[in-house]
Amino acid sequence: MATHDQRGLIAVFYGSIVFFSLICLFPFVLAVSGSLSTESRLAAEGYSLLPRGFTLDTYRFMFASKATQIFQAYGVSLFVTVVGTISAVLVTTAYAYVITVRSFRYRNWFAFIAYFTMLFSGGTLPWYILATKYYHLDDKLVGLFVPYLLNVFLMYLQANYFRSIPHEVTESAQMDGAGHMRIFFSIMLPLGRVGLVTISLFYALQFWNDFYLPLLLVSDQNLYTIQYMMYSMMANIQYLASGANTQISGVVIAPPLESAKMAMTCLTVLPIAILYPFLQRYFVKGIIVGSVKG
Amino acid sequence: MQDGAVKAQDVPHTATHTSRRRTGKGWSGFRKDSPLLLLALPGLLVLILFAYLPMSGLILVFKEYNYNGGIFGSPWAGWSNFEFFFSSMDNAIRATRNTVMLNVLYMLTGTFFSVAIAVILNELRGKMFIRITQSVMFFPYFISWIVIGAVLFSLLDFDKGIANKLLTAVGAGPIDWYASPWLFVVVLVLANIWKSAGYGAIIYYAVLQGIDPAYYEAGRIDGASRMQLIMRITIPMLIPSIILLTLLGIGGMLKGDLSMIMGVTFLNPLLLPTTDIIDVYVYRTAIRSGEFGFASAITLYQSIFGFVLVLVANKLAGWYDRDSKLF
Numbered sequence: 001m002a003t004h005d006q007r008g009l010i011a012v013f014y015g016s017i018v019f020f021s022l023i024c025l026f027p028f029v030l031a032v033s034g035s036l037s038t039e040s041r042l043a044a045e046g047y048s049l050l051p052r053g054f055t056l057d058t059y060r061f062m063f064a065s066k067a068t069q070i071f072q073a074y075g076v077s078l079f080v081t082v083v084g085t086i087s088a089v090l091v092t093t094a095y096a097y098v099i100t101v102r103s104f105r106y107r108n109w110f111a112f113i114a115y116f117t118m119l120f121s122g123g124t125l126p127w128y129i130l131a132t133k134y135y136h137l138d139d140k141l142v143g144l145f146v147p148y149l150l151n152v153f154l155m156y157l158q159a160n161y162f163r164s165i166p167h168e169v170t171e172s173a174q175m176d177g178a179g180h181m182r183i184f185f186s187i188m189l190p191l192g193r194v195g196l197v198t199i200s201l202f203y204a205l206q207f208w209n210d211f212y213l214p215l216l217l218v219s220d221q222n223l224y225t226i227q228y229m230m231y232s233m234m235a236n237i238q239y240l241a242s243g244a245n246t247q248i249s250g251v252v253i254a255p256p257l258e259s260a261k262m263a264m265t266c267l268t269v270l271p272i273a274i275l276y277p278f279l280q281r282y283f284v285k286g287i288i289v290g291s292v293k294g
Numbered sequence: 295m296q297d298g299a300v301k302a303q304d305v306p307h308t309a310t311h312t313s314r315r316r317t318g319k320g321w322s323g324f325r326k327d328s329p330l331l332l333l334a335l336p337g338l339l340v341l342i343l344f345a346y347l348p349m350s351g352l353i354l355v356f357k358e359y360n361y362n363g364g365i366f367g368s369p370w371a372g373w374s375n376f377e378f379f380f381s382s383m384d385n386a387i388r389a390t391r392n393t394v395m396l397n398v399l400y401m402l403t404g405t406f407f408s409v410a411i412a413v414i415l416n417e418l419r420g421k422m423f424i425r426i427t428q429s430v431m432f433f434p435y436f437i438s439w440i441v442i443g444a445v446l447f448s449l450l451d452f453d454k455g456i457a458n459k460l461l462t463a464v465g466a467g468p469i470d471w472y473a474s475p476w477l478f479v480v481v482l483v484l485a486n487i488w489k490s491a492g493y494g495a496i497i498y499y500a501v502l503q504g505i506d507p508a509y510y511e512a513g514r515i516d517g518a519s520r521m522q523l524i525m526r527i528t529i530p531m532l533i534p535s536i537i538l539l540t541l542l543g544i545g546g547m548l549k550g551d552l553s554m555i556m557g558v559t560f561l562n563p564l565l566l567p568t569t570d571i572i573d574v575y576v577y578r579t580a581i582r583s584g585e586f587g588f589a590s591a592i593t594l595y596q597s598i599f600g601f602v603l604v605l606v607a608n609k610l611a612g613w614y615d616r617d618s619k620l621f
Contacts, residue, residue, distance in 0.1 A: 009521065020411065024433060024488065025430060025433075027445040027488075031448070045454075046453065046456065046459055047451075047455065047456050090336075094336065095338075101330060110338070113341060117346070119601060120349060120597060120600075120601045121348070121349070122345070122348030122349040122593070122597060123348070123352075123597050124573060124577065125354065125590055126348040129354070130344075131344075149337070149340045150336075179329055180330050181329050205436060227438050230441065231440045231557065234560060262448065268440075276433060277429070
């Protein structure tokens with residue numbers, strides 16, 4: 001009887017995990033299906049898990065009327081993600097290296113200066129005034145990544161990776177006359193590459209998904225990131241209608257607002273969905289290393 | 295990112311007297327250190343520009359802000375911003391209540407689901423099954439709030455949303471979700487679970503992987519059922535991590551996620567009674583409407599009490615477990 005009991009329990013366990021996993025996938029199925037539905041049926045019958053009348057018209061419409069904006073926004077997001085990640089990783093690893101050099105007298109000072117910002121913050125308002133009035137980062141491409149170049153949490157994560165490199169390695173390099181620049185670039189960076197990959201991915205994710213910086217700093221449509229473009233679409237349903245009545249293969253159609261939102265969702269998530277299977281294990285590693293020990 | 299999750303050894307000890315050879319003092323020391331200073335410089339600049347100068351910007355609260363004068367050139371206003379703050383306490387109380395309420399709910403439900411997922415996964419054997427479901431459950435963590443907001447809209451839309459379709463099907467009638475501030479709290483909590491439970495489960499699952507299997511064998515020999523093993527071994531093993539992460543979470547109780555509220559509610563005025571968290575309030579009044587006086591007072595209040603909370607949380611965590619103290 002005990003085994004019967006246990007089998008039931010195991011079934012419940014499998015069932016609940018499968019259920020939650022399906023819930024996690026459900027919105028994406030909904031979005032894909034919505035983007036492939038015809039606008040008229042979507043408007044009349046609502047969203048569903050299977051497309052209502054399969055069609056690619058929405059994507060055709062999007063690329064016919066909004067192609068420039070979409071590619072522009074993709075371009076901005078891509079630029080911010082690539083340039084932002086590379087610069088942030090350089091800034092972060094350099095700082096992390098400095099606070100792990102044992103012979104450096106001020107390393108604790110530097111560590112504390114970074115650490116204190118995790119405890120106390122001036123909040124959004126002074127930040128906003130400084131960024132716009134004093135640094136003039138509003139409506140500038142650099143404004144979309146420079147404020148994020150040093151994430152203290154990721155810096156400490158990288159410092160942990162650096163500390164795991166035996167210091168005999170750096171000591172012998174110093175004996176051979178290598179300076180700190182040399183040690184950092186030719187020894188520490190290559191040896192700390194597991195950490196490097198992990199923090200790069202966290203930065204890339206942050207830059208791609210960020211919506212805080214464009215929200216505060218961007219009003220110029222040319223600088224919209226893909227996330228911010230989506231936001232303005234959602235917040236202002238009329239945004240799409242501005243390119244209304246575009247002719248697609250000779251037929252005048254009304255702008256597919258509902259399905260277009262879903263198509264935009266798919267386009268925003270697509271790059272992540274493609275890369276996710278290959279990269280997720282690095283994130284898992286980073287989370288486990290970075291979290292409090294059990 | 296979890297601010298709190300930093301290991302103890304990261305944190306500087308202010309007085310370290312070691313016999314290790316240090317870089318020298320004076321000019322020769324500076325020359326020796328200069329490559330290091332150069333390496334740290336970009337990061338230091340970012341910290342000064344985007345963390346330390348904003349802290350000094352908190353003096354704004356004593357200023358009557360005007361655009362030309364900026365933070366440092368605007369005339370002093372004495373305590374008038376505070377008077378304004380106390381005279382419209384309702385707003386401050388509502389914003390604070392919403393921030394704390396949502397954070398507490400996120401923490402309780404998030405922890406519960408993360409732990410539940412980790413515990414259940416720990417009971418299952420299929421390696422492939424675990425790997426795949428874990429990846430699937432982790433995926434929402436990678437999705438921005440604005441995308442989640444768009445999908446939520448397709449679920450909750452009054453006419454076209456799936457939720458109302460289902461409700462009408464069972465005769466419960468459609469609900470105007472975007473006009474029901476208290477029901478929307480449930481939506482926010484569920485959305486938060488959806489986005490972050492898989493992430494949290496990774497941490498707890500990693501802890502469980504470290505448990506010595508001998509405990510379970512001993513339990514089984516004593517005739518414990520699977521449920522008893524979970525209640526008597528698995529959960530107690532997780533308790534320290536749960537308590538620790540919760541205590542550290544207390545430090546973030548006054549921090550709000552502007553992106554989440556913006557992405558999911560689009561600042562819908564009907565939802566503000568429960569979604570107007572401190573960060574949203576500051577954004578609405580100061581950045582959108584240009585009324586800096588009150589917002590500066592609430593910003594200062596958020597900074598100071600946030601700081602106190604972090605100190606308290608750290609104290610509690612250190613009292614609970616010495617090694618997990620942050621500083």
